[in-house]
Amino acid sequence: MQLTDMPVRHRRAVASSETAREINRDILLHAIHRHQPVSRADLARLTGLQPSTVSVIIGQLINEGWVVAGSLGRLPRGRRPTFVTLNDRHVTLAIDLRPGKANLAVVDINGKILGRETVAFEIKAGSTPEEARAAIAHIARAARSLRATYSDRVFQGLGVSVSGRVDQRTHRLVFSPNAPWGQIDLYAELQQVLDTPIEMENAANACLVSERWFGNFGDSSNMIAISVSEGIGAGVLADGRVVRGKDDMAGEFGHMPLEETGPICGCGSVGCWETFASNRAGLRYYHELAPESTLDSFHELLELAVKGDIRALRSIDKMMTYLARGLAMLAAGLAPEVIIIVGDCTALWTRIRPLLESQLIAKSFTPHTPRVVAAMDGDAARLRGAAALVLHKVLFRQTDFGLRHEHEGKRTGSKPVAAHV
């Protein structure tokens, strides 16, 4: 973790001793996560904190049940240090809400998916609030059953990843053009069945948090996650903070007007980036090339492309050309170090990666083009992202990547569990 992860107010002010303790606690949690199993001496070396400070904070974390002292280390001589790890009894429920299906999972504190299932439903943009409510009740009951099968674990809450934008003050979906969830109080419907703390976020933002906590880019302060599915969503981490904008609406680059004309978008406009670069666009390009085809899902299109079908490949290439065009705009405007692509299209990564990178390089005005990487299992990335939202809220006191609103006040952490389990 870098100092730039801290909210600005903590960098410019003289930190109170409590604030300093909390920052050190966050730093140690990150270090344990990254290097576990790890000894207290190594933690002191890795973080630059005093060994005595490390011991006091580790003692607290053990008492709170977040950390367990486990196996003994092996040194050639001298005493054998005790290694500490995060306590993987802590888990969260995760729901990734997609048009037509919801993926559910139980995810532990290290991002390991312990159990997973999918609930399918017939819901689309034009569905009624009653239909949406019935689908959510169905999903919530399935999540409750999944939770019950892991009753030996300590559940910290429910993380929900959605395609729209969520106003974190009201917990309402403020923008969800491709699904009807905005018509109902999703948060209240889930709360009613599951009775647990809930964090709800845009899927791309959730993936950013997941990359910071579970992924390979824990030290990167400038990242963009692009979720490519029925639409296109973006999550932007700039200078260590998730960009939120007014009413948490930032990141809707999918509705950036790329062309003057084109198909009508779910938002009501025309020419939006997502009408040219989403899964639906890929499918449309295929039907333009193969009007006789009855193929009706992006999944089937991908299967054809993987088999080498030339028209399927050309459709995906066209979709990627448009994806790259939008990415070049984002790269020029935001200077990310990494762009993470989340979506089914990454099944063809060896083909699409060079295409995206070459276009980014061609349009770049600096020699520093961002790395383009794939969250290879897009479903897992979104589920881990949903879980990471909850973990961040309960684990960290000062590190929030801009996810916490000022009005939420201070986090109190979660219920501690027995230290030795």
Ligand SMILES: [Zn+2]
């Ligand atoms: Zn649009």
